[in-house]
Amino acid sequence: MAQTRPFFPQLKWRALMSSNTTLTLGFCILAFFIAAALLAPLVAPFDPILQDASARLQAPTLLHPFGTDNFGRDVLSRVIWGVRIDLQIALLGVLFPMIIGTILGTVAGFLGGIVDTILMRIIDIVLAFPFLVLMLSIITILGPGLASFYIAMALVGWVSYARLVRAQILVLKTMDFAVAAQSLGYSRLRIMFRHLLPNALTGSIVFAMSDVILVLLNGAAISYLGLGVQPPAAEWGIMVAEGQGFITQAWWITFFPGFAIVCLALGFSLLGDALGDMWEAEV
């Protein structure tokens, strides 16, 4: 078959789509962003919040590769500093719900009975609300800001993890190793957190890899709406919102921060797909 179609691009595509390449590519993109976040003070050519009235709304040039915004701030520098905030939003925003959801899911799945029933009903109720709507309602009470975002994220986001982990624990607790641990007289806490939870963790982490994209997009969207990170911070969602007033004169203010989100999300997505495939192959 290979001889009938010695078509070079096709071979390249196939190699590119194979899990290993996906993993490498995703990893490289993420490493690039993490490096940018760590080295922001070194690699950013300008101060991200320094205003320069003489350099307002300049189109991309060699000096300002991404142009300047309405305050004369360098868009490239703001995008680079933005990695710090947006990467933090994505990672912390996924971490808190994951921890809470995994623990609650383990407890509910293991104990069963009334605890399980109550928790499942709470999950039904939280899931009945559109995700963003419930988050925004909680942020209304707490007031805008990054801390409110994390709290709202934790309060709303844990349900998916709890559901996932609970389903796994229900299977795991009937397995021989769990029964053996029980017959050895180990405490319930020890069985739950030393024996069952570590086995359910992989599924939780794989799910987190796809969830992190949604968290990133939601976090940026909430900042875009003006309810998350507050100006003058260099955050991509805010930058798009600020640039929207100047779309007739300066497309670059809105284009580059959004493009950065797309690239970061792509990195997470490739890495998540590859890890998901590996996990499925294992299961």
Next chain:
Amino acid sequence: MLGRYRFVLFRPFQLLPVMFGISVVTFILVRLIPGDPARVLLGARSTPTALAKIRAQYGLDEPMITQYFYFLKNLVHGEMGRSTLYKIDVLKLIATRIEPTLMLVFFAVLLSLVIAVPLAALSARKQGQWPDHFARIAVTAGLGFPQFWLGVMLIILFAVSLNWLPVSGYGKSFEDKALHLVLPCLTIALSLSSVITRSLRAAMISGLNSDIATAARARGVSENTVFWRHVVPNALVPTINLLAVNIGWLIGGTVVVESVFALPGMGQLLVRGIFSRDYMVVQGVAMVFAVATLLINFLADILTVALDPRVKF
């Protein structure tokens, strides 16, 4: 007698506890807001006697449980309080804002199917070849597009540069409204179609390998007919469920997109409500959205049963 449709009768009763939960959550959310509602209501006129009078009038001096039952009683009568900003009943206010949101969701779903079905078909039929790779890369990238940014980019391209469509807002006449809805619908459809294409492709591939398809091929049915008559309709059934599962995400999308395009729908009402601390509006919109989510999932279940004779609930 109802057979497979029996769940239509008892499902609403199963949903009652969730409805009850929704009302408790929204009630608690509003009570958690810092500040004395009586003081907020009176503003500068808040003398001790006036405060006491208002508290007694709205039942604010009674225990939480009693207050909740008042809240529930009003809810049953269709009263969700008054908007402090617009000075009218929240339910009436929502009724005036429902049209753009409904249109947006409906046409966005339609448009995303128009995009997703051919893309998934191409991908599934050319599995492993470059159209498939192209579609999969498009889907992977598409999942990471922030809707607010995509919206602004479409405005720059189609409204500012090409001048084909209006930048933002909503029209008066039907054609004017339709023109204003094109870009918002496209924004949601582009990201929604990534989600749909992914599942449609998988369903189509398994359909192409199914016994139904093999049997049809054995009867001498052409590959095109096998695909469009047998594979596609079966692949669309799980898509209905996928749309229902994603309805919450879709509503979140309309909240953002309505803000991007200044569409006067429920999402914009919610965001404005948050900024103006119009709590009754936030509570009302959140509740209407939650009930809508439940209803749509219920309808999707009925539709699935109607379309697929094998499904039982």
